Amino acid sequence: MVLASPVITLRRTLHFSSTPTSLCSPSPLPLDALVDEVSPYVPTTFTSIQQILRQLPPELMERVCDPVCGGLWPLLSRYRERFESKMIGQVHVVRSRHKQRQSAPPHRRLNAGDVVRQPLAVPSSLCSSLTTKASESNSVAARAILTELQQLFPNYLVPVKALWATVPEAEEQLMRRRVLDALWSPQNRGWLIFHEHPAHCTSRNSSADAAELTHVYEHGYVQLRLDPVVGDNGAAAPTQQSPNARMAGHEVQPYEWYRVARVLPTIATELLFTGELQRQATLLLPPGRDVWHVLLSAPALFELHYVVLTAGESVQQSRAPSLSADDSSSAPLCAAYDATLPPSFCASVYVRFRLEERFVPPDMAGAHETSILRELETLTADRAASVCGLSARQRRRKRQLQRQLAYLRNPTPYFDERVLAQHLFDLLPLRDGVHQSALLGSLPQTAVQAFPQNVAELLQARSDLFHLSDARHGVLVQRADAPKVAQRPIESVTGEEILLHLFSTYSLRSDPQEGTTISRSLPRLPRLVRERLFTMQDIVTEVLILYPDKVEVLACRSPSISSLSSSSSPHTSEDDERALRELRTVRGRRDFLVPFRFVGEWQDKLTEKYVKQQEKDRMKSIRARQSSAVSHRSPPRY
Incomplete structure (x- = not known):
């Protein structure tokens, strides 16, 4: 069993030629034989002469640069039926007109960490004129290569077969040859990112031939790197976008990443991406989209590594999960581009979701499950002992502790708010709306446990x-x-409507005789009413005093409020401090803190509700005291 990375850097392993060292000088071998040896090193895309020379073995380069032959450029120019040459700026470039012959030097796939054998250094006396021009022509040659690659590859990950499946049928074979030659060419290694398909990959220590590796390339995924590493030629990194708009339909959209993420049950460890997970993920994707395409297109979200098995190991470990394309229970649905049988090698894929640091619950550094459970138990006891239940601060603290506990026990991709938001979006109907409480209740328990502190803000x-x-x-x-539901304009909300909402949202635990304020009722009011209140200049004169049969203002301006300022005295009372906090929550609107109470029939109704609530709280308190007297109380559930 071999551990391998799915990312391959495109390189070529070069081998030395066993041909005699002098061919251009008097020799029984014809000049055609030398061209046949050089031909495999000339790709079908325009490449500078200097870069081709770098790939030649030393002995072959010595014969090409022999004065009798005149160098590589004059040699290839004699065979116009086989090679096309031209000038780009001050650089000689050439490409092969025909597909490379089977006598091309052997190639092998490299995994991460492999050491690439480079040709031995050529004596400086050879091809000195070409070496002198190299530093001047590198940038021009790099631009020519980049232009060629931008005509073939987009800057987002796509299936290799889709590159020629999206062109007219008459151009399909030509495009296929150009794409595969570009993948083989070593000069493109800094500008292309290639990923193997797990059902079509080779073992690192296998001696795969050119046909098998071509099969691997055809079933893989490729993209043009936006910030390519500087290659041997020292060319500057290209910055312009790929103009290949015809491949836009094959670009993976962000929502596909977040849909696939939610099928992973945990992020604490790597998971074998089994056939069941593949089926679940495929159901969430657009028709024809390959699951592996989605996973490999987001390296910032998904960490993947392959376990590559040789043919012998696959037989010995027949019970181990594999990704053979013949097995419908494990193979991904990629019939659009994968209609052939895979090679004799397969791989198991292990996936892990990467959670960004900003989505980790706060204060997790010193969090321990024991201390969290102890504090939750204390809050549960406080809730049972208190008639009014937990305060708002205690409820927020309890929610924070429950979220930390869920993260410690089993962190899931739902802690990423983008995954949670996408799932909520998928639950919504196409046209109609859903109440927020019903929408949140439709989520699975793993998603509920990962809720942020304020879901409404999300x-x-x-x-x-x-x-x-x-x-x-x-x-x-x-x-x-x-389609948007028609909304009333803010100005259409009348003062009587505001009073009606204040009455209907009046706290049942507040004595109607003592009254209330706008600031205390504000969180329970509808959004449209809240916005209308903030557009008013003075609530007292525009609403409260206009309805004396319903409302009585207890103080036109409370002295304790009017004397307060942002720079209060250090000797302010507790009531003043509470008023200052309340003032900040209403954006400094002092009229929101003016006390008032309902009168007449409305006060009678509120008083009746208040008395009933007091009786309920009294009975609840009695039951709580009786429950606390029981010595063997069942442990609380979280």
């Missing part, structure tokens, strides 16, 4: 996915691309 921040609107008893969530 929905509001993703305006590209969601549209929020007011609805009866909650917030309505729609797809951003769905």
